[in-house]
Amino acid sequence: MFRFHSVFNILSDFRSYSHKRGNFMSTLYLCSQKTKLRFMDNHFVLTTFEDEYGRSYEVKRISGRQIDSVLAFGIIAITREALTYCMSNGITVSYFSSNGKYIGSSVSNEAKCSELKLCQYARYFNDVHRLYLAKMIVMGKIRNQIATLKYFSHNRDNAAEQVDQVISQMEMHMKRIGSAESVRELDGIEGVSASLYFGIWRRFLPGELGFVRRIKHPATDPVNAMLSLGYTLLTNLIRGIAVARGLEPSIGYLHEQHSNRPSLACDLIEEFRAPIVDRFVVRGCNLQQFRPEMFSENDPVKGVRFKGDFIRAFFSSWEMFISKNVREYGVAEEDRKDLISLIVRQVDRIAGVIRNGGVYEPFRF
Template identity: 30%
Template structure:
């Protein structure tokens, strides 16, 4: 049976637990209701929405994580069920982090795969839109990929990843339709609606990967590519790199090019946070995100059906096994 993610987006809403069911209410109004058995994750969006201690306890006992995002999509943290296992994996993770050779090897795998997936997305777009030619961008991606393979430090590797991202996003803006405009990637705050969608999507992906990392017995703060930074889930950011184009970038292109959202009607302008999705538009985006994450597909080298959410979780588990058993790690390839 497929389980679902419960998103709580209404300001002032609260999640309660009664007799094995989660009830989302605002005042005396019942907004949503579901059996805990049918939920695999809870996402609270907005600072004024919340969850009671009784509901939080029930979620932890059921092994269900609860993520908290700001109204603009910033990942704030999450509640995760306590786990007693994973000590050996975390020791191996620390050993890899402190071993310059092993750390660089793992970081290179992630960056090279991210660049490959970005290039694959551009190639597939041009097959359906032969009027678009991205030769210059593809050449830059190929050069960055080659340089990343031969990087001699994590710092230089980050530089090559940045060069690849600049080339990729130069093409990304040309693929966007529906009135969306995009010239370059901007964050904190995003300067336009397209960047706002990307940031929100990446935040959702970060929260999911952080949960997957913890469930695999790993420490989300100790990454191989992203450096240690207080409060940042560096390993989750590492492992989600190959997923960015497959999940969020394709989703934003789908939403924009099918005019599911309007850059004029579905955003409000905030002086501090840039363009923000309206509440109805945010719910549309979340629905499309869920469809993207749960859509079944068959990997090229496997006959068994899966979905992006399952692959994301398996990515964290595979990484943990590679660390623990000192084996090669093969990151996610765009299906």
Template identity: 35%
Template sequence: MAVVYVVEQGAVVRKESGRILVEKSGEKLLSVPIIHVDRMLIFGNVHLTAPAVAALMEAGVDVAFLSMRGRLRGMLSSLSSRNVFLRMAQYDRWRDTAFRIRTAKAILKAKIFNQRQLLQRYARNHPELDLSKAMDEVNEALEQIEGIDEDGEIRTVIGKLMGIEGRASGAYFGGFGRMLRAEMGFETRQRRPAPDPINSLLSLGYTMLTNEIASLLEAHSFDPLFGFLHSIRYGRKSLALDLVEEFRQPVVDRFVLKTVNLRIFKEEDFRRHSDGGIYLTEDGLRRFFDRYEEYIEEGISVKGRKKSFRKLFDDQVLELERAIMDNATYRPFRIQL
């Protein structure tokens, strides 16, 4: 199954005899059987015809609409799964303070562990680079988060957990910047607007990751708005953000390090927008999606077996379902490098 990205501005997506066509000015840019499409992501000014929408929905293909800067505008989703019992259990666990705190703590411990793994792997491969300060601070954060008392008012406990995670991420990104072998103005992690090409790539990668996991959660009958770590906010898919945390370093950060250090992306692939932010050009976006798909499908070795990241995403959604249905401890993904 394929993920179709449409970034050609002014293009039209239409249906023709069981296929999805992407055309512009009479030129056929893409033709793919609908049965081979898993998801579609549309960027910027692209027209989707009504017959194409109907065909995609009937085939169970979700369509995400994003700005050219990678901001998710909205989604079209086919009818979701009907597992009402999972949703009932999810709401029950959300009301269970002990379960929420236990799950939030497990997610953040895994995130900080993955940060440490990436730093340690790079330090082993590049002994000339001193990452000891970043690793010491991340290790300290792991010890601190382990010592957090799980008994207490939920906002207070999660506030403490997020505070520790914030300090760990600050130290980690200090080391991350030193791992980059291309000068692109990266100093620290900043979100909107991205002030440099590295932050631009990270933000786009996290958007892709969040969108994919949100779609997967809905396909499995979860309510993506009810998270255990991230608080409820109008329109925010907090549960997707929860699961994204354990995959930030294994997926997006490693991808950005690899592509930048191999000079796949250079400064000329970016442009400054009127909001002051730095974003990929249209050609840069195409290259990003090509490389991202290769990377996601290539995956990583887990317990001696190669798995695509999409399989790992699905594994973790099923793991969360197990934890919720059995009122058990959630086991996040931890990378072994």
């Protein structure tokens, strides 16, 4: 079983934890500003910064055995002892700005599965294999976007006709994937489909949130801000699982290599964007979990972002959402898996194809 806990509610569930590593994955979110993460007596200890008199106060204490990854947002200090423990125990520490922009990660330098990495490099430099994997990634993304549009339009009679038209156009572009001769051509197909997909989103969202189209950075409205934050969280979750599996996160097949970009995680998130992050954001907006007053005004440089501690509401809802089992095409309700289990399965699937060849089967919503 995989579990997610935030720094502000982790103590309430201590009894539910197993003390055996590997039975679950727990992420420690650090979003209380001007706090410090220490490591003492086999525990992570979150304290306030020292005041003018040299005093600090303990906020939380969590056993080191219960944490598999740490996400630090904004002004968070992590001591050398805490970082050393993380590096020695395979715990990835990821750093973000206060508005959720990914800055970088600290991971152990221990070499794992060198043979798998060599296979991964070989697949990347083999044009036929690389193009095949890139095609499957784009196919999985567009197919799940279509399924998510159908999910959004359920019981929305006023949107049904327009949704059907958009889906018809997306299906037409999806048919072009098989004959694509380059990754660049696939990028074009994916881009056109994404434009069609987000072009109808206003039908599903409250008008006061101001969503017009997908804009990445800086976000111009609350919906875009939450989408970017959700994609960042999910990408880094996938990255951590891929690293633990022994894969090289910077070597992807659809996404080119760029400095400080986990291209493989960027590949694998594509099949999960619509059914996970997009569904989460649209659902939260319609349930009024996320309201205009929770966000700042649009800044020309920083864009729109959560005000103050409102970002806690996002994390709390996110944890609850991803802890539930996910609907999967052709899978009975009693056999569905939670998000983390699905990601582990997909990472294992692509690792198997990288090592042994064969067919890669994307997650299908």
